[in-house]
Amino acid sequence: MAITTAYRTRSGAVPLRSFKTKGRHSAIAGMGVYAPEKVITNFDLEKMMDTSDKWITERTGIRTRHIAEPGTTTLELATKAARGALDAAGITANDLDMILVGTSSPDGPFPSIACRIQDELDAPGAVAWDMLAACTSFVYGLATADSFIATERADNVLVIGAEVLSRMLDYSNRGTAVIFGDGAGAAVVRPAPDGAGFLSWCLGSDGRGYLQVTCGNKELGAYAAKDPRPIIEMEGPDVFKFAVDIFIRQANEVCSAAGISMEDIDLWVPHQANFRIIDAAARRIGLPLDRVAINIDEYGNTSSASIPIALEEAIRKGRVKTGDHVLLAGFGSGLTWGASLLKWV
Amino acid sequence: MATPLDFKELQELAAEILGIEPDQVQLDKSFAKDLAADSLDLVELIAAVEDKYDVELPEAELEKMKVIGDLWKFLEQKTAERLEA
Numbered sequence: 446m447a448i449t450t451a452y453r454t455r456s457g458a459v460p461l462r463s464f465k466t467k468g469r470h471s472a473i474a475g476m477g478v479y480a481p482e483k484v485i486t487n488f489d490l491e492k493m494m495d496t497s498d499k500w501i502t503e504r505t506g507i508r509t510r511h512i513a514e515p516g517t518t519t520l521e522l523a524t525k526a527a528r529g530a531l532d533a534a535g536i537t538a539n540d541l542d543m544i545l546v547g548t549s550s551p552d553g554p555f556p557s558i559a560c561r562i563q564d565e566l567d568a569p570g571a572v573a574w575d576m577l578a579a580c581t582s583f584v585y586g587l588a589t590a591d592s593f594i595a596t597e598r599a600d601n602v603l604v605i606g607a608e609v610l611s612r613m614l615d616y617s618n619r620g621t622a623v624i625f626g627d628g629a630g631a632a633v634v635r636p637a638p639d640g641a642g643f644l645s646w647c648l649g650s651d652g653r654g655y656l657q658v659t660c661g662n663k664e665l666g667a668y669a670a671k672d673p674r675p676i677i678e679m680e681g682p683d684v685f686k687f688a689v690d691i692f693i694r695q696a697n698e699v700c701s702a703a704g705i706s707m708e709d710i711d712l713w714v715p716h717q718a719n720f721r722i723i724d725a726a727a728r729r730i731g732l733p734l735d736r737v738a739i740n741i742d743e744y745g746n747t748s749s750a751s752i753p754i755a756l757e758e759a760i761r762k763g764r765v766k767t768g769d770h771v772l773l774a775g776f777g778s779g780l781t782w783g784a785s786l787l788k789w790v
Numbered sequence: 791m792a793t794p795l796d797f798k799e800l801q802e803l804a805a806e807i808l809g810i811e812p813d814q815v816q817l818d819k820s821f822a823k824d825l826a827a828d829s830l831d832l833v834e835l836i837a838a839v840e841d842k843y844d845v846e847l848p849e850a851e852l853e854k855m856k857v858i859g860d861l862w863k864f865l866e867q868k869t870a871e872r873l874e875a
Binding site for chain 1: 828829830833834837849852
């Protein structure tokens, strides 16, 4: 049921920056995903910590999550998703001009996962780098790809979101350990006909909220504090409020920049952080849940990989048709957020 | 000029968010025990109340909200402040 109360911008909220796409248009030409085979259910977690299937399901909508075996690299997950995306787009690694990897769980400080993937795939013509915007990384990656294609500096861009977050969880903390999972998703972005593909963007950050989602020493950062085992921590209620709020504001922004009404959204693919956040925002936006891509029940929150994993599943299930208006929207630690409205090609 | 508060309006809003009947929303009803609202329901309700009544509830106040009457009292106080202003 749609919530009828008019939306109002809170005091202290930063003004949003939104853009209508200019120059050469771009679109997603193919996607690939990968999640580790091992699945941990809520019932498994009941045996590991003080929690219950009921508690987790009611508060998060999560029933299972894919967890990598110890020693699995983010590179491995990312490379598998990348190969799938290249196949789906019908191009080879040799065609790639750029490789962008969004991750908050790199295997080490450097070299970047993007450069390692370039080597794995054998993509000698690409410029490659990682970008860190927590759960928003994939959307920032798409926005970067779109900008380079718009200005004709690139034709074929591989954007990947990949995470092994299980390395950053403490399985005695029921607050956060139950939420996150591992996985990777990738998209090939290519030029599109005028008026199709990415139509508008809303990107932003608010560093004042840096304490809301952290991993390791909050003030110095895990490296500087020589934190031996950084663990993800979250200010639950603050994040919930921020997330619902930014989902609604971004949806408004990208729709109005693209010149469409919110009712014309055929599919919303939100960052899968918590079913309750998605549900609350969908009701306020006025979108029925059959127009929302949700698979958090199976994957949990896979951070930068959640949007591509949910979008790829929606495509595979035939939920996206040519001409559909698709809204991608993410938010994450930083604080960061990003959304785009696409006309599916 | 602020308009006087209407308890019925709050009942309807809370019912909408919590997925219950407006009649169930009474001053002495506890969010947790009587209305089966968990912490996330409460955050969502407060956000909707903030939007509707153009008020902001400090985080410290949120913890004090136990029954519907606490929320109503907060709204009455805010409205009184506005009428004086």
